[in-house]
Amino acid sequence: MVEMRPLGLPGVFEIVPKKFGDERGFFSETYNAQALARHGIELAFVQDNHSLSAAVGVLRGLHYQLPPRAQDKLVRVVAGRILDVAVDIRRGSPTFAQWVALEVSAEKWNQILVPAGYAHGFVTLEPNTEVVYKVTDYYSPEHDRSIRFDDPEIGISWPFAPDQLRLSDKDRAAPLLADAEVFDFE
Numbered sequence: 001m002v003e004m005r006p007l008g009l010p011g012v013f014e015i016v017p018k019k020f021g022d023e024r025g026f027f028s029e030t031y032n033a034q035a036l037a038r039h040g041i042e043l044a045f046v047q048d049n050h051s052l053s054a055a056v057g058v059l060r061g062l063h064y065q066l067p068p069r070a071q072d073k074l075v076r077v078v079a080g081r082i083l084d085v086a087v088d089i090r091r092g093s094p095t096f097a098q099w100v101a102l103e104v105s106a107e108k109w110n111q112i113l114v115p116a117g118y119a120h121g122f123v124t125l126e127p128n129t130e131v132v133y134k135v136t137d138y139y140s141p142e143h144d145r146s147i148r149f150d151d152p153e154i155g156i157s158w159p160f161a162p163d164q165l166r167l168s169d170k171d172r173a174a175p176l177l178a179d180a181e182v183f184d185f186e
């Protein structure tokens, strides 16, 4: 059993799996292909990723893999809290360069589905935040791309001032959307 909520850009959803609490703790199906198929979402996940960000304000993104190694991502948080962002980077899409953000947390036990064709990023809102996500293609460094988190064409409202953010060198050096190789809208 899952609850699905569209987030305002095509194919981007909040998903909330049912959580059964009892005196021992809880039980939850965090992924069920049949339950998603009932909502019209059929994806073949092949890799699970897990990252720990120690500090508040760690920003990872905006990332994507180009076709033919594009990835749909199903993202959840097992400890702490993030603001997760998806940006439509399908050139020719009516919502090209638009973004949506969702707070995803261990407490809310929610997930965000970020489809292929979107750039993805998040910033941590609590220390020791652990993000776990499923992807539909394998990591491919040759297809891996970043776009600047603060590209004014996209205009994401991150909840921190730039000097409070911690980014990898790769993400600091990322190109603007206008200079990036992106997806074609089909």
Ligand SMILES: Cc1cn([C@H]2C[C@H](O)[C@@H](COP(=O)(O)OP(=O)(O)O[C@H]3O[C@@H](C)C(=O)[C@@H](O)[C@H]3O)O2)c(=O)[nH]c1=O
Binding pocket: 049, 051, 060, 061, 063, 064, 073, 120, 121, 122, 138, 139, 168, 170
């Ligand atoms: C993403 C990835 C990285 N790695 C390696 C490469 C590198 O040495 C190390 C850290 O990689 P990165 O700096 O790219 O990790 P990170 O910045 O956490 O990258 C991730 O960010 C979020 C926002 C996403 O959407 C993911 O798809 C992914 O791009 O892990 C893998 O082995 N497999 C993978 O799937």
